[in-house]
Amino acid sequence: MTHPRILVAAASGQLGRLVVDGLLESLPASQIVAGVRNPDGDAAKAFAAKGVEVRKVDYADPAGLAVAFIGIDRLLLISSNAVGHRLSQHSNAIAAAKQAGVKLIAYTSILHADTTPLGLGDEHKQTEAALRESGVPFALLRNGWYTENYAASIAPALAHGAFLGAAGDGRISTAARADYARAAAAVLTSDEDQGGRIYELAGDNGFTLAEFAAEIAKVSGKPVVYKNLSEPEFKAALVGAGLPEGFAGLLADSDAGAAKGALFDDSGQLSKLTGRPTTPYAQTIAAAVKG
Template sequence: MTQPRLLVAAASGQLGRLTVDALLESVPAARIVAGVRNPDGDAAKAFAAKGVEVRKVDYADPAGLAAAFAGIDRLLLISSNAVGARAVQHNNAISAARQAGIKLIAYTSILHADTTPLGLAEEHKLTEAALRQSGVPFALLRNGWYTENYAASIPPALAHGVFLGAAGDGRISGAARADYARAAAAVLASDESQAGHIYELAGDQAFTLTEFAAAIAKASGKPVAYKNLSEPEFKAALVGAGLPEGFAGLLADSDAGAAKDALFDDGKALSRLTGRPTTPFAETIAAAVKG
Protein backbone atom coordinates (compact mmCIF):
# COMPACT_ATOMS: atom_id res chain seq x y z
CA MET A 1 0.00 0.00 0.00
CA THR A 2 1.29 3.46 -0.91
CA GLN A 3 2.34 5.44 2.13
CA PRO A 4 0.66 8.85 2.49
CA ARG A 5 2.55 12.01 1.61
CA LEU A 6 2.55 14.63 4.35
CA LEU A 7 2.77 18.39 3.86
CA VAL A 8 3.64 20.80 6.66
CA ALA A 9 2.43 24.28 5.73
CA ALA A 10 4.22 27.32 7.19
CA ALA A 11 7.18 24.98 7.59
CA SER A 12 9.73 27.78 7.80
CA GLY A 13 8.15 29.11 10.99
CA GLN A 14 9.26 28.03 14.45
CA LEU A 15 6.55 25.40 14.93
CA GLY A 16 6.80 24.21 11.33
CA ARG A 17 10.55 23.58 11.46
CA LEU A 18 10.21 21.63 14.68
CA THR A 19 7.35 19.59 13.23
CA VAL A 20 9.37 18.62 10.15
CA ASP A 21 12.24 17.57 12.42
CA ALA A 22 9.84 15.52 14.55
CA LEU A 23 8.42 13.81 11.45
CA LEU A 24 11.91 12.92 10.26
CA GLU A 25 12.41 10.85 13.39
CA SER A 26 9.88 8.28 12.15
CA VAL A 27 8.93 9.10 8.55
CA PRO A 28 11.18 8.82 5.47
CA ALA A 29 12.13 12.23 4.11
CA ALA A 30 10.71 11.27 0.71
CA ARG A 31 7.20 11.29 2.21
CA ILE A 32 7.51 14.77 3.71
CA VAL A 33 6.88 18.06 1.93
CA ALA A 34 7.75 21.41 3.50
CA GLY A 35 5.49 24.26 2.43
CA VAL A 36 7.21 27.65 2.64
CA ARG A 37 6.51 31.12 1.33
CA ASN A 38 10.09 31.55 0.12
CA PRO A 39 11.45 28.42 -1.61
CA ASP A 40 14.83 30.14 -2.01
CA GLY A 41 15.25 30.96 1.68
CA ASP A 42 17.60 29.40 4.20
CA ALA A 43 14.88 27.28 5.76
CA ALA A 44 13.98 25.79 2.37
CA LYS A 45 17.61 24.99 1.69
CA ALA A 46 17.93 23.30 5.08
CA PHE A 47 14.89 21.12 4.34
CA ALA A 48 16.21 20.17 0.91
CA ALA A 49 19.54 19.18 2.46
CA LYS A 50 17.64 16.68 4.59
CA GLY A 51 15.94 15.17 1.53
CA VAL A 52 12.61 16.92 2.15
CA GLU A 53 10.76 18.24 -0.89
CA VAL A 54 10.06 21.98 -0.73
CA ARG A 55 7.03 23.64 -2.31
CA LYS A 56 5.86 27.22 -2.29
CA VAL A 57 2.83 27.52 -0.02
CA ASP A 58 1.42 30.99 0.49
CA TYR A 59 -1.97 31.18 2.19
CA ALA A 60 -2.56 34.53 0.48
CA ASP A 61 -2.12 33.00 -2.99
CA PRO A 62 -5.22 30.87 -3.67
CA ALA A 63 -4.19 30.11 -7.25
CA GLY A 64 -0.87 28.63 -6.19
CA LEU A 65 -2.19 26.54 -3.31
CA ALA A 66 -4.03 23.90 -5.34
CA ALA A 67 -0.88 23.11 -7.31
CA ALA A 68 1.18 23.09 -4.11
CA PHE A 69 -1.17 20.53 -2.55
CA ALA A 70 -1.26 18.18 -5.57
CA GLY A 71 -0.45 14.60 -4.61
CA ILE A 72 -0.61 15.35 -0.88
CA ASP A 73 -2.62 13.04 1.37
CA ARG A 74 -2.40 14.82 4.73
CA LEU A 75 -1.92 18.52 5.43
CA LEU A 76 -0.77 20.19 8.62
CA LEU A 77 -2.40 23.61 8.41
CA ILE A 78 -0.38 25.69 10.86
CA SER A 79 -2.30 28.84 11.66
CA SER A 80 -1.09 31.97 9.92
CA ASN A 81 0.64 34.72 11.89
CA ALA A 82 -1.28 37.38 9.94
CA VAL A 83 -3.70 38.21 12.74
CA GLY A 84 -6.79 39.82 11.22
CA ALA A 85 -6.31 38.08 7.87
CA ARG A 86 -6.04 34.53 9.16
CA ALA A 87 -9.61 33.39 8.57
CA VAL A 88 -9.45 34.35 4.89
CA GLN A 89 -6.00 32.80 4.44
CA HIS A 90 -7.06 29.58 6.14
CA ASN A 91 -10.17 29.42 3.94
CA ASN A 92 -7.91 29.67 0.90
CA ALA A 93 -5.91 26.67 2.12
CA ILE A 94 -8.99 24.62 3.01
CA SER A 95 -10.56 25.25 -0.39
CA ALA A 96 -7.33 24.27 -2.14
CA ALA A 97 -7.05 21.14 0.01
CA ARG A 98 -10.56 20.11 -0.98
CA GLN A 99 -9.75 20.74 -4.66
CA ALA A 100 -6.56 18.67 -4.37
CA GLY A 101 -8.37 15.75 -2.75
CA ILE A 102 -6.45 15.89 0.52
CA LYS A 103 -7.71 13.22 2.89
CA LEU A 104 -6.92 14.90 6.21
CA ILE A 105 -6.30 18.44 7.43
CA ALA A 106 -4.79 18.78 10.88
CA TYR A 107 -5.26 22.38 12.03
CA THR A 108 -3.42 24.13 14.86
CA SER A 109 -6.22 25.89 16.71
CA ILE A 110 -6.30 27.32 20.24
CA LEU A 111 -7.00 25.63 23.58
CA HIS A 112 -10.75 25.27 24.25
CA ALA A 113 -11.52 27.25 21.11
CA ASP A 114 -15.26 26.74 21.49
CA THR A 115 -15.46 28.16 25.02
CA THR A 116 -12.39 30.35 25.59
CA PRO A 117 -12.89 34.08 26.26
CA LEU A 118 -9.61 34.97 24.51
CA GLY A 119 -9.89 37.40 21.62
CA LEU A 120 -7.20 35.42 19.81
CA ALA A 121 -9.70 32.60 19.43
CA GLU A 122 -12.08 34.39 17.06
CA GLU A 123 -10.25 33.53 13.83
CA HIS A 124 -9.65 30.00 15.07
CA LYS A 125 -13.39 29.58 15.62
CA LEU A 126 -14.06 30.78 12.08
CA THR A 127 -11.47 28.35 10.71
CA GLU A 128 -12.90 25.43 12.68
CA ALA A 129 -16.33 26.27 11.26
CA ALA A 130 -14.89 26.40 7.74
CA LEU A 131 -13.33 22.98 8.24
CA ARG A 132 -16.65 21.52 9.35
CA GLN A 133 -18.35 22.92 6.26
CA SER A 134 -15.59 21.87 3.84
CA GLY A 135 -16.30 18.16 3.64
CA VAL A 136 -12.58 17.43 4.08
CA PRO A 137 -11.79 15.11 7.03
CA PHE A 138 -9.99 17.07 9.72
CA ALA A 139 -8.44 16.92 13.19
CA LEU A 140 -8.14 19.87 15.56
CA LEU A 141 -4.91 20.42 17.46
CA ARG A 142 -6.08 22.98 19.99
CA ASN A 143 -2.73 24.22 21.23
CA GLY A 144 -2.33 25.80 24.61
CA TRP A 145 0.19 28.52 25.41
CA TYR A 146 3.80 28.14 24.35
CA THR A 147 6.04 28.60 27.38
CA GLU A 148 8.33 30.52 25.01
CA ASN A 149 5.65 33.22 24.76
CA TYR A 150 6.49 34.21 28.33
CA ALA A 151 10.17 33.30 28.08
CA ALA A 152 10.52 36.04 25.46
CA SER A 153 10.04 38.55 28.29
CA ILE A 154 12.94 37.20 30.34
CA PRO A 155 15.58 39.74 29.15
CA PRO A 156 13.62 42.83 30.26
CA ALA A 157 12.64 41.03 33.47
CA LEU A 158 16.30 40.45 34.26
CA ALA A 159 17.17 44.02 33.32
CA HIS A 160 14.54 45.55 35.60
CA GLY A 161 14.03 42.85 38.21
CA VAL A 162 10.31 42.74 37.40
CA PHE A 163 8.21 40.41 35.27
CA LEU A 164 5.06 42.22 34.14
CA GLY A 165 1.71 40.65 33.38
CA ALA A 166 -2.02 40.77 33.98
CA ALA A 167 -2.69 37.09 34.69
CA GLY A 168 -3.09 37.42 38.47
CA ASP A 169 -3.00 33.99 40.08
CA GLY A 170 -4.33 32.27 36.97
CA ARG A 171 -2.83 28.87 36.18
CA ILE A 172 -1.18 28.50 32.79
CA SER A 173 -0.65 25.00 31.40
CA GLY A 174 2.19 25.99 29.11
CA ALA A 175 4.37 23.60 27.15
CA ALA A 176 7.41 24.05 24.93
CA ARG A 177 6.86 24.64 21.24
CA ALA A 178 8.72 21.38 20.54
CA ASP A 179 6.07 19.49 22.55
CA TYR A 180 3.31 20.80 20.31
CA ALA A 181 5.41 20.02 17.23
CA ARG A 182 5.80 16.40 18.32
CA ALA A 183 2.02 16.19 18.78
CA ALA A 184 1.39 17.57 15.30
CA ALA A 185 3.85 15.08 13.84
CA ALA A 186 2.18 12.22 15.72
CA VAL A 187 -1.24 13.08 14.32
CA LEU A 188 0.01 13.64 10.79
CA ALA A 189 1.95 10.36 10.66
CA SER A 190 -0.50 8.22 12.64
CA ASP A 191 -1.49 4.80 11.33
CA GLU A 192 -4.93 5.32 12.92
CA SER A 193 -7.62 7.54 11.43
CA GLN A 194 -7.47 11.02 12.95
CA ALA A 195 -10.60 12.37 11.28
CA GLY A 196 -12.91 13.99 13.81
CA HIS A 197 -10.40 14.03 16.67
CA ILE A 198 -10.23 17.17 18.80
CA TYR A 199 -7.14 17.40 20.98
CA GLU A 200 -7.01 19.92 23.83
CA LEU A 201 -3.24 20.21 24.09
CA ALA A 202 -1.53 21.70 27.14
CA GLY A 203 1.42 21.15 29.44
CA ASP A 204 1.42 18.61 32.24
CA GLN A 205 2.56 21.24 34.74
CA ALA A 206 0.65 24.49 35.23
CA PHE A 207 2.28 27.63 36.62
CA THR A 208 1.30 31.09 37.75
CA LEU A 209 3.32 34.09 36.63
CA THR A 210 4.49 34.50 40.22
CA GLU A 211 5.99 31.01 39.96
CA PHE A 212 7.35 31.83 36.52
CA ALA A 213 9.15 34.91 37.84
CA ALA A 214 10.54 32.88 40.76
CA ALA A 215 11.93 30.33 38.30
CA ILE A 216 13.63 33.12 36.35
CA ALA A 217 15.24 34.34 39.58
CA LYS A 218 16.40 30.84 40.45
CA ALA A 219 17.86 30.16 37.01
CA SER A 220 19.63 33.53 36.77
CA GLY A 221 20.64 34.11 40.38
CA LYS A 222 19.14 37.60 40.09
CA PRO A 223 16.09 38.97 41.91
CA VAL A 224 12.96 38.93 39.74
CA ALA A 225 9.44 39.51 41.09
CA TYR A 226 6.10 39.32 39.34
CA LYS A 227 4.14 42.57 39.14
CA ASN A 228 0.49 42.18 38.30
CA LEU A 229 -1.11 44.98 36.29
CA SER A 230 -4.62 45.65 35.10
CA GLU A 231 -5.31 44.73 31.50
CA PRO A 232 -5.14 48.39 30.30
CA GLU A 233 -1.94 48.96 32.27
CA PHE A 234 -0.31 45.87 30.81
CA LYS A 235 -1.34 46.85 27.28
CA ALA A 236 0.17 50.30 27.82
CA ALA A 237 3.39 48.74 29.09
CA LEU A 238 3.62 46.52 26.01
CA VAL A 239 3.00 49.47 23.70
CA GLY A 240 5.68 51.38 25.61
CA ALA A 241 8.05 48.48 24.96
CA GLY A 242 7.51 48.88 21.22
CA LEU A 243 4.74 46.39 20.40
CA PRO A 244 2.04 47.45 17.92
CA GLU A 245 -1.12 48.51 19.72
CA GLY A 246 -3.30 45.78 18.23
CA PHE A 247 -0.89 43.01 19.12
CA ALA A 248 -0.32 44.47 22.60
CA GLY A 249 -4.07 44.46 23.09
CA LEU A 250 -4.34 40.78 22.16
CA LEU A 251 -1.53 39.84 24.55
CA ALA A 252 -3.08 41.85 27.38
CA ASP A 253 -6.44 40.24 26.64
CA SER A 254 -4.79 36.81 26.75
CA ASP A 255 -3.28 37.54 30.15
CA ALA A 256 -6.65 38.75 31.40
CA GLY A 257 -8.13 35.48 30.17
CA ALA A 258 -5.34 33.55 31.88
CA ALA A 259 -6.37 35.22 35.14
CA LYS A 260 -9.65 33.30 34.73
CA ASP A 261 -7.79 30.03 33.99
CA ALA A 262 -8.51 30.25 30.25
CA LEU A 263 -5.01 28.87 29.61
CA PHE A 264 -5.38 26.00 32.09
CA ASP A 265 -6.06 22.39 31.19
CA ASP A 266 -5.16 19.30 33.20
CA GLY A 267 -6.26 16.63 30.72
CA LYS A 268 -2.67 15.75 29.74
CA ALA A 269 -3.71 14.99 26.16
CA LEU A 270 -0.45 16.45 24.88
CA SER A 271 1.83 14.07 26.76
CA ARG A 272 -0.40 11.10 25.91
CA LEU A 273 -0.25 11.99 22.23
CA THR A 274 3.53 12.35 22.18
CA GLY A 275 4.23 9.48 24.57
CA ARG A 276 6.46 11.60 26.79
CA PRO A 277 6.05 14.22 29.55
CA THR A 278 5.86 17.82 28.41
CA THR A 279 8.87 20.07 28.96
CA PRO A 280 8.87 21.59 32.48
CA PHE A 281 8.55 25.37 32.37
CA ALA A 282 11.66 25.75 34.53
CA GLU A 283 13.65 23.91 31.85
CA THR A 284 12.51 26.34 29.14
CA ILE A 285 13.35 29.24 31.42
CA ALA A 286 16.82 27.89 32.20
CA ALA A 287 17.58 27.47 28.50
CA ALA A 288 16.41 31.02 27.79
CA VAL A 289 18.50 32.46 30.63
CA LYS A 290 21.60 30.69 29.32
CA GLY A 291 20.85 32.08 25.88
Protein backbone atom coordinates in the same frame (compact mmCIF):
# COMPACT_ATOMS: atom_id res chain seq x y z
CA MET B 1 0.96 -0.21 0.31
CA THR B 2 1.16 3.44 -0.72
CA HIS B 3 2.63 5.64 1.97
CA PRO B 4 0.82 8.95 2.54
CA ARG B 5 2.53 12.16 1.49
CA ILE B 6 2.47 14.79 4.20
CA LEU B 7 2.76 18.53 3.61
CA VAL B 8 3.66 20.88 6.44
CA ALA B 9 2.45 24.38 5.62
CA ALA B 10 4.39 27.32 7.09
CA ALA B 11 7.29 24.89 7.40
CA SER B 12 9.90 27.65 7.65
CA GLY B 13 8.34 28.96 10.86
CA GLN B 14 9.52 27.98 14.32
CA LEU B 15 6.86 25.30 14.81
CA GLY B 16 6.93 24.07 11.21
CA ARG B 17 10.66 23.38 11.23
CA LEU B 18 10.30 21.30 14.37
CA VAL B 19 7.43 19.31 12.85
CA VAL B 20 9.44 18.52 9.72
CA ASP B 21 12.36 17.37 11.87
CA GLY B 22 9.98 15.23 13.91
CA LEU B 23 8.53 13.62 10.80
CA LEU B 24 12.02 12.83 9.55
CA GLU B 25 12.62 10.76 12.69
CA SER B 26 10.06 8.18 11.56
CA LEU B 27 9.47 8.73 7.84
CA PRO B 28 11.65 8.80 4.73
CA ALA B 29 12.17 12.28 3.36
CA SER B 30 10.33 11.28 0.19
CA GLN B 31 7.04 11.27 2.12
CA ILE B 32 7.45 14.81 3.43
CA VAL B 33 6.81 18.12 1.67
CA ALA B 34 7.77 21.45 3.22
CA GLY B 35 5.48 24.31 2.26
CA VAL B 36 7.19 27.69 2.45
CA ARG B 37 6.44 31.19 1.22
CA ASN B 38 10.00 31.65 -0.07
CA PRO B 39 11.32 28.56 -1.89
CA ASP B 40 14.68 30.30 -2.36
CA GLY B 41 15.22 31.07 1.32
CA ASP B 42 17.66 29.48 3.74
CA ALA B 43 14.99 27.33 5.39
CA ALA B 44 13.95 25.90 2.03
CA LYS B 45 17.57 25.10 1.17
CA ALA B 46 17.99 23.36 4.52
CA PHE B 47 14.92 21.19 3.86
CA ALA B 48 16.13 20.33 0.37
CA ALA B 49 19.52 19.33 1.78
CA LYS B 50 17.70 16.75 3.92
CA GLY B 51 15.93 15.36 0.87
CA VAL B 52 12.60 17.00 1.65
CA GLU B 53 10.64 18.35 -1.31
CA VAL B 54 9.94 22.08 -1.08
CA ARG B 55 6.83 23.72 -2.52
CA LYS B 56 5.71 27.32 -2.45
CA VAL B 57 2.77 27.70 -0.08
CA ASP B 58 1.31 31.17 0.36
CA TYR B 59 -2.04 31.28 2.13
CA ALA B 60 -2.89 34.48 0.25
CA ASP B 61 -2.45 32.79 -3.16
CA PRO B 62 -5.38 30.42 -3.84
CA ALA B 63 -4.17 29.37 -7.30
CA GLY B 64 -0.71 28.58 -5.98
CA LEU B 65 -2.16 26.56 -3.12
CA ALA B 66 -4.18 24.43 -5.52
CA VAL B 67 -0.96 23.46 -7.27
CA ALA B 68 1.03 23.00 -4.07
CA PHE B 69 -1.42 20.51 -2.60
CA ILE B 70 -1.58 18.18 -5.59
CA GLY B 71 -0.69 14.62 -4.55
CA ILE B 72 -0.81 15.44 -0.84
CA ASP B 73 -2.66 13.04 1.46
CA ARG B 74 -2.28 14.78 4.82
CA LEU B 75 -1.86 18.52 5.41
CA LEU B 76 -0.70 20.30 8.54
CA LEU B 77 -2.34 23.71 8.37
CA ILE B 78 -0.32 25.81 10.79
CA SER B 79 -2.33 28.89 11.64
CA SER B 80 -1.26 32.08 9.90
CA ASN B 81 0.46 34.81 11.90
CA ALA B 82 -1.49 37.47 9.99
CA VAL B 83 -3.95 38.19 12.79
CA GLY B 84 -7.07 39.77 11.33
CA HIS B 85 -6.57 38.04 7.99
CA ARG B 86 -6.39 34.46 9.21
CA LEU B 87 -9.87 33.33 8.25
CA SER B 88 -9.54 34.29 4.58
CA GLN B 89 -6.06 32.77 4.36
CA HIS B 90 -7.09 29.55 6.10
CA SER B 91 -10.21 29.33 3.93
CA ASN B 92 -8.01 29.56 0.84
CA ALA B 93 -5.94 26.63 2.09
CA ILE B 94 -8.98 24.54 3.02
CA ALA B 95 -10.60 25.09 -0.38
CA ALA B 96 -7.36 24.20 -2.18
CA ALA B 97 -6.95 21.07 -0.05
CA LYS B 98 -10.47 19.97 -0.90
CA GLN B 99 -9.86 20.57 -4.60
CA ALA B 100 -6.64 18.55 -4.46
CA GLY B 101 -8.27 15.63 -2.70
CA VAL B 102 -6.34 15.93 0.57
CA LYS B 103 -7.60 13.22 2.92
CA LEU B 104 -6.84 14.87 6.26
CA ILE B 105 -6.23 18.44 7.43
CA ALA B 106 -4.66 18.83 10.87
CA TYR B 107 -5.13 22.42 12.04
CA THR B 108 -3.27 24.19 14.85
CA SER B 109 -6.07 25.91 16.73
CA ILE B 110 -6.16 27.40 20.24
CA LEU B 111 -6.81 25.73 23.59
CA HIS B 112 -10.56 25.28 24.22
CA ALA B 113 -11.32 27.21 21.04
CA ASP B 114 -15.06 26.61 21.40
CA THR B 115 -15.28 28.30 24.81
CA THR B 116 -12.18 30.52 25.08
CA PRO B 117 -12.79 34.14 26.08
CA LEU B 118 -9.57 35.19 24.34
CA GLY B 119 -9.90 37.58 21.42
CA LEU B 120 -7.27 35.52 19.63
CA GLY B 121 -9.74 32.66 19.61
CA ASP B 122 -12.24 34.27 17.23
CA GLU B 123 -10.43 33.46 13.98
CA HIS B 124 -9.66 29.96 15.24
CA LYS B 125 -13.35 29.34 15.94
CA GLN B 126 -14.20 30.59 12.46
CA THR B 127 -11.54 28.38 10.88
CA GLU B 128 -12.82 25.34 12.76
CA ALA B 129 -16.30 26.12 11.39
CA ALA B 130 -14.87 26.38 7.86
CA LEU B 131 -13.23 22.99 8.27
CA ARG B 132 -16.52 21.42 9.35
CA GLU B 133 -18.30 22.96 6.37
CA SER B 134 -15.62 21.81 3.90
CA GLY B 135 -16.36 18.11 4.13
CA VAL B 136 -12.63 17.34 4.29
CA PRO B 137 -11.70 15.08 7.25
CA PHE B 138 -9.86 17.13 9.87
CA ALA B 139 -8.21 16.95 13.27
CA LEU B 140 -7.98 19.92 15.62
CA LEU B 141 -4.73 20.47 17.47
CA ARG B 142 -5.93 23.00 20.01
CA ASN B 143 -2.56 24.22 21.20
CA GLY B 144 -2.10 25.97 24.52
CA TRP B 145 0.54 28.65 25.06
CA TYR B 146 4.17 28.00 24.25
CA THR B 147 6.43 28.43 27.27
CA GLU B 148 8.67 30.36 24.89
CA ASN B 149 5.98 33.06 24.74
CA TYR B 150 6.78 33.94 28.33
CA ALA B 151 10.48 33.12 28.09
CA ALA B 152 10.79 35.98 25.58
CA SER B 153 10.17 38.37 28.48
CA ILE B 154 12.94 36.96 30.68
CA ALA B 155 15.65 39.37 29.49
CA PRO B 156 13.67 42.53 30.30
CA ALA B 157 12.52 40.95 33.57
CA LEU B 158 16.16 40.43 34.58
CA ALA B 159 17.04 43.95 33.50
CA HIS B 160 14.26 45.57 35.56
CA GLY B 161 13.81 43.03 38.36
CA ALA B 162 10.14 42.59 37.49
CA PHE B 163 8.10 40.29 35.27
CA LEU B 164 5.02 42.15 34.08
CA GLY B 165 1.64 40.65 33.33
CA ALA B 166 -2.09 40.83 33.92
CA ALA B 167 -2.85 37.18 34.66
CA GLY B 168 -3.34 37.55 38.41
CA ASP B 169 -3.28 34.16 40.12
CA GLY B 170 -4.50 32.34 37.02
CA ARG B 171 -2.77 29.04 36.39
CA ILE B 172 -1.25 28.59 32.94
CA SER B 173 -0.48 25.21 31.37
CA THR B 174 2.28 25.89 28.86
CA ALA B 175 4.52 23.44 27.04
CA ALA B 176 7.59 23.92 24.88
CA ARG B 177 7.09 24.51 21.17
CA ALA B 178 8.88 21.19 20.55
CA ASP B 179 6.17 19.36 22.54
CA TYR B 180 3.45 20.70 20.26
CA ALA B 181 5.53 19.81 17.21
CA ARG B 182 5.79 16.20 18.41
CA ALA B 183 2.04 16.10 18.84
CA ALA B 184 1.47 17.33 15.30
CA ALA B 185 3.90 14.73 13.94
CA ALA B 186 2.14 12.00 15.93
CA VAL B 187 -1.25 12.90 14.44
CA LEU B 188 0.12 13.18 10.91
CA THR B 189 1.80 9.77 11.05
CA SER B 190 -0.88 7.90 13.00
CA ASP B 191 -2.28 4.68 11.57
CA GLU B 192 -5.58 5.45 13.31
CA ASP B 193 -8.28 7.50 11.62
CA GLN B 194 -7.77 11.06 12.85
CA GLY B 195 -10.84 12.54 11.17
CA GLY B 196 -12.98 14.33 13.76
CA ARG B 197 -10.41 14.13 16.55
CA ILE B 198 -10.10 17.16 18.82
CA TYR B 199 -7.02 17.42 21.02
CA GLU B 200 -6.82 19.94 23.87
CA LEU B 201 -3.06 20.28 24.14
CA ALA B 202 -1.30 21.82 27.13
CA GLY B 203 1.56 21.28 29.54
CA ASP B 204 1.43 18.69 32.29
CA ASN B 205 2.07 21.21 35.06
CA GLY B 206 0.55 24.66 35.35
CA PHE B 207 2.04 27.72 37.00
CA THR B 208 1.13 31.26 37.96
CA LEU B 209 3.22 34.11 36.62
CA ALA B 210 4.40 34.74 40.18
CA GLU B 211 5.80 31.20 40.20
CA PHE B 212 7.32 31.78 36.77
CA ALA B 213 9.05 34.95 38.01
CA ALA B 214 10.29 33.12 41.12
CA GLU B 215 11.85 30.43 38.92
CA ILE B 216 13.64 33.11 36.86
CA ALA B 217 15.05 34.53 40.09
CA LYS B 218 16.07 31.07 41.30
CA VAL B 219 17.88 30.14 38.09
CA SER B 220 19.52 33.52 37.51
CA GLY B 221 20.37 34.34 41.10
CA LYS B 222 18.96 37.82 40.54
CA PRO B 223 15.89 39.36 42.16
CA VAL B 224 12.81 39.10 39.95
CA VAL B 225 9.24 39.54 41.17
CA TYR B 226 5.93 39.33 39.38
CA LYS B 227 4.15 42.67 39.01
CA ASN B 228 0.48 42.23 38.26
CA LEU B 229 -1.08 45.04 36.25
CA SER B 230 -4.58 45.76 35.05
CA GLU B 231 -5.27 44.83 31.43
CA PRO B 232 -5.03 48.50 30.25
CA GLU B 233 -1.83 49.03 32.25
CA PHE B 234 -0.23 45.92 30.78
CA LYS B 235 -1.22 46.93 27.26
CA ALA B 236 0.32 50.36 27.83
CA ALA B 237 3.52 48.75 29.12
CA LEU B 238 3.75 46.55 26.03
CA VAL B 239 3.19 49.51 23.72
CA GLY B 240 5.87 51.37 25.66
CA ALA B 241 8.21 48.45 25.01
CA GLY B 242 7.70 48.89 21.27
CA LEU B 243 4.89 46.46 20.42
CA PRO B 244 2.23 47.55 17.93
CA GLU B 245 -0.93 48.65 19.72
CA GLY B 246 -3.14 45.95 18.19
CA PHE B 247 -0.76 43.14 19.11
CA ALA B 248 -0.21 44.58 22.58
CA GLY B 249 -3.97 44.60 23.05
CA LEU B 250 -4.26 40.94 22.10
CA LEU B 251 -1.48 39.95 24.50
CA ALA B 252 -3.03 41.94 27.33
CA ASP B 253 -6.41 40.37 26.56
CA SER B 254 -4.78 36.93 26.64
CA ASP B 255 -3.29 37.59 30.08
CA ALA B 256 -6.65 38.81 31.32
CA GLY B 257 -8.16 35.60 29.96
CA ALA B 258 -5.48 33.59 31.73
CA ALA B 259 -6.59 35.18 34.99
CA LYS B 260 -9.95 33.49 34.37
CA GLY B 261 -8.37 30.10 33.62
CA ALA B 262 -8.44 30.33 29.81
CA LEU B 263 -4.88 29.01 29.46
CA PHE B 264 -5.21 26.15 31.94
CA ASP B 265 -5.87 22.51 31.11
CA ASP B 266 -4.97 19.44 33.15
CA SER B 267 -6.26 16.69 30.84
CA GLY B 268 -2.75 15.53 29.96
CA GLN B 269 -3.70 14.98 26.31
CA LEU B 270 -0.44 16.42 25.00
CA SER B 271 1.83 14.03 26.87
CA LYS B 272 -0.50 11.12 26.08
CA LEU B 273 -0.32 11.94 22.39
CA THR B 274 3.47 12.25 22.30
CA GLY B 275 4.16 9.41 24.73
CA ARG B 276 6.40 11.54 26.92
CA PRO B 277 6.03 14.20 29.63
CA THR B 278 5.88 17.79 28.44
CA THR B 279 8.99 19.92 28.89
CA PRO B 280 9.00 21.47 32.40
CA TYR B 281 8.75 25.24 32.30
CA ALA B 282 11.77 25.44 34.59
CA GLN B 283 13.82 23.75 31.86
CA THR B 284 12.79 26.36 29.28
CA ILE B 285 13.56 29.16 31.73
CA ALA B 286 16.99 27.70 32.47
CA ALA B 287 17.82 27.47 28.78
CA ALA B 288 16.75 31.09 28.23
CA VAL B 289 18.67 32.43 31.23
CA LYS B 290 21.85 30.57 30.36
CA GLY B 291 21.55 31.57 26.71
